[in-house]
Amino acid sequence: MLDDVGDLYQALADPTRRLILDELTGRDGQTLFEICGRLATKHQVGSSRQAISQHLDVLEAAGLIVTRRQGRYKFHHLDTRPLRSITERWLRSTEPTRENP
Amino acid sequence: MLDDVGDLYQALADPTRRLILDELTGRDGQTLFEICGRLATKHQVGSSRQAISQHLDVLEAAGLIVTRRQGRYKFHHLDTRPLRSITERWLRSTEPTRENP
DNA sequence: AGCATATGCAAGTCACGGCTTGCCTATCAA
DNA sequence: TTGATAGGCAAGCCGTGACTTGCATATGCT
Incomplete structure (x- = not known):
């Protein structure tokens, strides 16, 4: 059983999409043409x-x-x-192995 | 110019790799065969x-x-x-557009 | 109405990534 | 030394995803 939040990670996997998020971070609410330019x-x-x-579309689906x-x-x-769910997912509640006490 | 942390996002893009991280979260320090099992x-x-x-290998490279x-x-x-860098990257320092005051 | 602007839809191409297969190396126990 | 265990290397297959091309729709201006 794989997780059901794959869309989020898939969306972040592309460098161009990350740049789009960067752009919207600096200036929110842009149109498609603005972002392209x-x-x-x-x-x-x-x-x-x-x-x-x-x-x-991918970013919106995510x-x-x-x-x-x-x-x-x-x-x-x-x-x-x-994005918060990403950091929270792998918070360590680690039960160490015998080899790693 | 794209970002230089693509390895991190690429590594997280695969659902099986996310499960591996889940497994290591629950029990750190496992061997390859343990993880497989x-x-x-x-x-x-x-x-x-x-x-x-x-x-x-991909997770280690990331x-x-x-x-x-x-x-x-x-x-x-x-x-x-x-993982912290992901959430921190898109912290809003937003300069709103005219259409989004 | 007519035209430019802003976006949407769909099919096709192509490279990359995940997986397999096959074989090889290294460490430890009997 | 032989066998079993743990892991590594390399080539190939194949589906998915990013991108393009071409056309269509919708809104606004004059």
């Missing part, structure tokens, strides 16, 4: 708009960003709460 | 010994486990310190 100029990311859009529609704009907001 | 019995992981060994050789045994110890 900033990734290109500030981080030399040459991916297409569709590629970034797909990344945003619960790391929430979106808000307003007219033809779609604003992306960061939600870092899921 | 416990993954099989407790978590229904049917991967081969070589597969688990490769996973351990700095999440450290190994200690003793005779023909190799003990694997958890090191959760790299």
Whole structure:
């Protein structure tokens, strides 16, 4: 039985998606086009708009960003709460082995 | 320019590797064969010994486990310190956009 | 209405990662 | 020394995921 939070870790596995989170950390609530432009100029990311859009879908599925529609704009907001579960998962309640007293 | 800590996130991306970390959290300092056995019995992981060994290599490269050789045994110890950087990376110092005051 | 802007959908390509298979090395016990 | 145990190395298969390309939809401005 594998865990059911794979989406979160999968989302963080891609370096471009981590840069997107970085961008939203610095400036929350950006649109797709804004993110594309900033990734290109500030981080030399040459991916297409569709590629970034797909990344945003993955991040949203992981619960790391929430979106808000307003007219033809779609604003992306960061939600870092899921990240806490990562550190908390492997808190040591270690029962040492005989070889490691 | 992408980040240089990709190994950490890549290591966490695989569900079997996360289970290995779970196992070491419960009982630190296990050998490869111990981990294989416990993954099989407790978590229904049917991967081969070589597969688990490769996973351990990835986790070690990510700095999440450290190994200690003793005779023909190799003990694997958890090191959760790299995990802190994940939560800390996206701490909000947000400059809100005009659309998100 | 007509056009530009902002985003969505879908199929196809291609490289990488997880896993297996097969064989090899090293340590310890009888 | 022989056999069993613990682990390592390398090549190959194969599915998944990141990216592109092409087209479609929707909103707003003039």
